[in-house]
Amino acid sequence: HFFFRLIELSQPACNNVMLVGIFLLLSSVIFLGLDGESIPPAQFPIICNLRLWLLCLGFTLAFGAMFTKVWRVHR
Secondary structure, eight states, X not given: OHHHHHHHHXXXXXXXXXXXXXXXXXXXXXXXXXXXXXXXXXXXXXXXXXXXXHHHHHHHHXXXXXXXXXXXXXX
16 A cells, blocks of 8 residues: 555656656667668668657656656655
């Protein structure tokens, strides 16, 4: 009973958004490891844009959720 109360107080919606952001950040590491030898040169601009979007969106979601949790505790 006490454990469920702690989960409820930790703002599960923010935790879920943070997990999605962290998943996007971790998945971008796979694309950051690709180089010109492992993918065709024609697909390199697509992979490069995908890296950028995954990093930016993942960081925004993860940091935004953490900031929201801190802001709600502060208020």
